[in-house]
Amino acid sequence: MRHTPAMESAVLAFMSAHEGPVGARAAARHLRERGFDVSESTVSRLLGDLDERALTQSLGKKGRILTEEGTRVAANQQLDSRRASYFADALDLRDVHDLIDHLIGRRGIEREAARAAALRARPEELTRLRAMVETDGEARWRERLAFHKTIGQASHNKQIQAITTTLFDERLDLLERLLIMIGIKQDALVRWDQEHRDIVASISDRDADGAERLMVVHLDGMIRETEHFANSGNAHVIHTLLAEIDLA
Ligand SMILES: [Zn+2]
Known part of the structure:
Protein backbone atom coordinates (compact mmCIF):
# COMPACT_ATOMS: atom_id res chain seq x y z
CA MET A 1 0.00 0.00 0.00
CA ALA A 84 -8.83 26.13 5.51
CA SER A 85 -10.92 25.51 8.62
CA TYR A 86 -11.40 29.28 9.23
CA PHE A 87 -12.78 29.61 5.71
CA ALA A 88 -14.93 26.48 6.04
CA ASP A 89 -16.29 27.89 9.31
CA ALA A 90 -16.99 31.33 7.76
CA LEU A 91 -18.81 29.72 4.83
CA ASP A 92 -20.86 27.41 7.05
CA LEU A 93 -23.92 29.68 6.98
CA ARG A 94 -26.69 28.59 9.33
CA ASP A 95 -29.26 31.35 9.61
CA VAL A 96 -30.42 34.68 8.22
CA HIS A 97 -27.84 36.59 10.29
CA ASP A 98 -25.01 34.47 8.83
CA LEU A 99 -26.36 35.09 5.34
CA ILE A 100 -26.61 38.86 5.90
CA ASP A 101 -23.07 38.91 7.34
CA HIS A 102 -21.88 36.99 4.29
CA LEU A 103 -23.44 39.58 1.96
CA ILE A 104 -21.95 42.44 3.99
CA GLY A 105 -18.51 40.79 3.68
CA ARG A 106 -19.09 40.38 -0.04
CA ARG A 107 -20.04 44.04 -0.36
CA GLY A 108 -16.63 45.01 1.08
CA ILE A 109 -14.72 42.73 -1.29
CA GLU A 110 -16.88 43.11 -4.38
CA ARG A 111 -16.85 46.91 -4.45
CA GLU A 112 -13.06 46.68 -4.78
CA ALA A 113 -13.37 43.83 -7.30
CA ALA A 114 -15.64 46.00 -9.51
CA ARG A 115 -13.28 48.97 -9.17
CA ALA A 116 -10.23 46.84 -10.04
CA ALA A 117 -12.04 45.18 -12.96
CA ALA A 118 -12.81 48.63 -14.41
CA LEU A 119 -9.11 49.44 -14.26
CA ARG A 120 -7.64 46.07 -15.21
CA ALA A 121 -10.07 43.80 -17.09
CA ARG A 122 -8.63 42.62 -20.41
CA PRO A 123 -10.45 43.48 -23.67
CA GLU A 124 -11.53 39.84 -24.15
CA GLU A 125 -12.96 39.80 -20.59
CA LEU A 126 -14.97 42.95 -21.32
CA THR A 127 -16.34 41.29 -24.46
CA ARG A 128 -17.29 38.22 -22.44
CA LEU A 129 -18.93 40.24 -19.64
CA ARG A 130 -20.97 42.25 -22.16
CA ALA A 131 -22.08 39.05 -23.88
CA MET A 132 -22.97 37.44 -20.53
CA VAL A 133 -25.31 40.20 -19.36
CA GLU A 134 -27.14 40.35 -22.71
CA THR A 135 -28.18 36.66 -22.64
CA ASP A 136 -31.72 35.25 -22.32
CA GLY A 137 -33.29 31.97 -21.30
CA GLU A 138 -31.06 29.28 -19.85
CA ALA A 139 -27.91 31.38 -20.37
CA ARG A 140 -29.53 34.14 -18.27
CA TRP A 141 -29.55 31.71 -15.33
CA ARG A 142 -25.91 30.82 -15.87
CA GLU A 143 -25.06 34.54 -16.00
CA ARG A 144 -26.83 35.16 -12.68
CA LEU A 145 -24.79 32.37 -11.09
CA ALA A 146 -21.45 33.34 -12.64
CA PHE A 147 -21.54 37.16 -12.73
CA HIS A 148 -19.95 37.89 -9.35
CA LYS A 149 -17.28 35.20 -9.75
CA THR A 150 -16.37 36.59 -13.18
CA ILE A 151 -15.95 40.14 -11.84
CA GLY A 152 -13.64 38.76 -9.12
CA GLN A 153 -11.46 37.06 -11.72
CA ALA A 154 -11.40 40.17 -13.95
CA SER A 155 -10.03 42.24 -11.02
CA HIS A 156 -6.52 40.91 -11.67
CA ASN A 157 -5.76 41.66 -8.02
CA LYS A 158 -4.30 38.47 -6.48
CA GLN A 159 -5.71 39.26 -3.04
CA ILE A 160 -9.23 39.83 -4.34
CA GLN A 161 -9.01 36.79 -6.63
CA ALA A 162 -7.94 34.52 -3.75
CA ILE A 163 -10.89 35.64 -1.60
CA THR A 164 -13.52 35.63 -4.35
CA THR A 165 -12.42 32.21 -5.61
CA THR A 166 -13.13 30.92 -2.10
CA LEU A 167 -16.43 32.83 -1.76
CA PHE A 168 -17.68 31.49 -5.10
CA ASP A 169 -16.55 27.90 -4.70
CA GLU A 170 -18.83 25.52 -6.74
CA ARG A 171 -20.16 24.11 -3.47
CA LEU A 172 -21.65 27.54 -2.80
CA ASP A 173 -23.63 27.63 -6.09
CA LEU A 174 -26.66 26.67 -3.98
CA LEU A 175 -26.19 29.91 -2.08
CA GLU A 176 -26.36 31.91 -5.32
CA ARG A 177 -29.52 29.94 -6.20
CA LEU A 178 -31.00 30.81 -2.81
CA LEU A 179 -30.31 34.53 -3.46
CA ILE A 180 -31.90 34.27 -6.93
CA MET A 181 -34.94 32.60 -5.34
CA ILE A 182 -35.17 35.52 -2.88
CA GLY A 183 -34.91 37.90 -5.87
CA ILE A 184 -37.84 36.13 -7.54
CA LYS A 185 -40.02 36.13 -4.41
CA GLN A 186 -39.25 39.79 -3.76
CA ASP A 187 -39.85 40.82 -7.40
CA ALA A 188 -36.28 42.13 -7.53
CA LEU A 189 -34.74 39.86 -10.16
CA VAL A 190 -35.41 42.16 -13.16
CA ARG A 191 -33.82 45.05 -11.25
CA TRP A 192 -30.81 42.89 -10.29
CA ASP A 193 -30.33 41.87 -13.94
CA GLN A 194 -30.37 45.55 -14.95
CA GLU A 195 -27.84 46.33 -12.19
CA HIS A 196 -25.52 43.64 -13.62
CA ARG A 197 -25.77 45.34 -17.05
CA ASP A 198 -25.07 48.77 -15.51
CA ILE A 199 -22.02 47.45 -13.63
CA VAL A 200 -20.65 45.91 -16.85
CA ALA A 201 -21.28 49.19 -18.72
CA SER A 202 -19.23 51.10 -16.11
CA ILE A 203 -16.44 48.51 -16.22
CA SER A 204 -16.42 48.75 -20.04
CA ASP A 205 -16.19 52.55 -19.81
CA ARG A 206 -13.23 52.11 -17.40
CA ASP A 207 -15.30 54.09 -14.87
CA ALA A 208 -13.90 52.71 -11.60
CA ASP A 209 -15.91 55.03 -9.31
CA GLY A 210 -19.15 54.20 -11.13
CA ALA A 211 -18.52 50.43 -11.08
CA GLU A 212 -17.74 50.51 -7.35
CA ARG A 213 -20.81 52.62 -6.53
CA LEU A 214 -23.14 50.40 -8.58
CA MET A 215 -21.78 47.22 -7.00
CA VAL A 216 -22.47 48.69 -3.53
CA VAL A 217 -26.02 49.60 -4.62
CA HIS A 218 -26.47 46.05 -5.96
CA LEU A 219 -25.27 44.32 -2.76
CA ASP A 220 -27.23 46.80 -0.59
CA GLY A 221 -30.34 45.77 -2.53
CA MET A 222 -29.63 42.07 -2.03
CA ILE A 223 -29.11 42.62 1.70
CA ARG A 224 -32.36 44.62 1.97
CA GLU A 225 -34.43 42.07 -0.01
CA THR A 226 -32.98 39.20 2.04
CA GLU A 227 -33.97 41.00 5.26
CA HIS A 228 -37.48 41.74 3.95
CA PHE A 229 -37.93 38.15 2.75
CA ALA A 230 -36.82 36.77 6.13
CA ASN A 231 -38.97 39.25 8.05
CA SER A 232 -42.10 38.26 6.10
CA GLY A 233 -42.16 34.91 7.86
CA ASN A 234 -39.71 33.13 5.51
CA ALA A 235 -36.66 32.75 7.75
CA HIS A 236 -37.34 29.00 7.92
CA VAL A 237 -37.12 28.75 4.09
CA ILE A 238 -33.63 30.29 4.26
CA HIS A 239 -32.61 27.99 7.12
CA THR A 240 -33.78 24.88 5.27
CA LEU A 241 -31.93 25.81 2.08
CA LEU A 242 -28.75 26.78 3.95
CA ALA A 243 -28.76 23.39 5.67
CA GLU A 244 -28.55 21.74 2.22
CA ILE A 245 -25.24 23.44 1.41
CA ASP A 246 -22.58 20.85 2.17
CA LEU A 247 -19.02 22.12 2.51
CA ALA A 248 -17.59 18.83 3.68
ZN1 LIG B 1 -25.75 40.04 -8.69
Missing part, protein backbone atom coordinates in the same frame (compact mmCIF):
# COMPACT_ATOMS: atom_id res chain seq x y z
CA ARG A 2 1.21 3.47 -0.93
CA HIS A 3 1.09 6.25 1.67
CA THR A 4 -0.97 9.37 0.99
CA PRO A 5 -0.26 13.11 1.53
CA ALA A 6 -2.82 13.05 4.38
CA MET A 7 -0.86 10.30 6.16
CA GLU A 8 2.36 12.23 5.63
CA SER A 9 0.84 15.41 7.14
CA ALA A 10 -0.47 13.41 10.10
CA VAL A 11 2.99 11.93 10.78
CA LEU A 12 4.73 15.30 10.48
CA ALA A 13 2.17 16.88 12.86
CA PHE A 14 2.60 13.98 15.31
CA MET A 15 6.40 14.26 15.25
CA SER A 16 6.27 18.02 15.68
CA ALA A 17 4.02 17.70 18.78
CA HIS A 18 6.04 14.79 20.21
CA GLU A 19 8.97 15.29 22.62
CA GLY A 20 12.00 13.28 21.48
CA PRO A 21 12.40 10.70 18.70
CA VAL A 22 9.41 8.82 17.27
CA GLY A 23 9.64 5.13 16.38
CA ALA A 24 7.92 3.47 13.40
CA ARG A 25 5.59 1.56 15.72
CA ALA A 26 4.43 4.72 17.53
CA ALA A 27 3.88 6.46 14.19
CA ALA A 28 1.81 3.49 12.93
CA ARG A 29 -0.27 3.48 16.15
CA HIS A 30 -0.92 7.21 15.81
CA LEU A 31 -2.04 6.83 12.18
CA ARG A 32 -4.42 4.01 13.09
CA GLU A 33 -5.87 6.11 15.92
CA ARG A 34 -6.52 8.81 13.33
CA GLY A 35 -8.49 6.32 11.23
CA PHE A 36 -5.83 5.40 8.65
CA ASP A 37 -5.73 1.72 7.79
CA VAL A 38 -1.93 1.24 7.49
CA SER A 39 0.51 -1.66 7.74
CA GLU A 40 3.93 -1.41 9.42
CA SER A 41 5.60 -1.67 6.02
CA THR A 42 3.62 1.27 4.62
CA VAL A 43 4.69 3.38 7.62
CA SER A 44 8.35 2.32 7.18
CA ARG A 45 8.26 3.35 3.53
CA LEU A 46 6.63 6.67 4.47
CA LEU A 47 9.35 7.36 7.05
CA GLY A 48 12.09 6.32 4.58
CA ASP A 49 10.58 8.72 2.09
CA LEU A 50 10.65 11.55 4.66
CA ASP A 51 14.34 10.72 5.40
CA GLU A 52 15.17 10.89 1.70
CA ARG A 53 13.56 14.29 1.42
CA ALA A 54 15.54 15.45 4.48
CA LEU A 55 12.35 16.20 6.44
CA THR A 56 13.26 13.61 9.10
CA GLN A 57 16.50 12.20 10.40
CA SER A 58 16.99 8.69 11.75
CA LEU A 59 18.61 8.25 15.17
CA GLY A 60 18.90 4.48 14.72
CA LYS A 61 16.93 2.35 17.18
CA LYS A 62 15.60 5.39 19.08
CA GLY A 63 13.51 6.44 16.08
CA ARG A 64 13.40 9.67 14.11
CA ILE A 65 13.25 13.41 14.69
CA LEU A 66 12.20 16.23 12.41
CA THR A 67 14.98 18.17 10.70
CA GLU A 68 14.84 21.97 10.63
CA GLU A 69 13.18 21.73 7.19
CA GLY A 70 10.74 19.09 8.49
CA THR A 71 9.78 21.38 11.40
CA ARG A 72 9.17 24.23 8.97
CA VAL A 73 7.03 22.06 6.65
CA ALA A 74 4.99 20.72 9.60
CA ALA A 75 4.35 24.25 10.90
CA ASN A 76 3.24 25.45 7.44
CA GLN A 77 0.90 22.51 7.05
CA GLN A 78 -0.70 23.35 10.39
CA LEU A 79 -1.18 26.99 9.36
CA ASP A 80 -2.66 25.91 6.00
CA SER A 81 -5.11 23.56 7.65
CA ARG A 82 -6.10 26.21 10.21
CA ARG A 83 -6.71 28.71 7.37
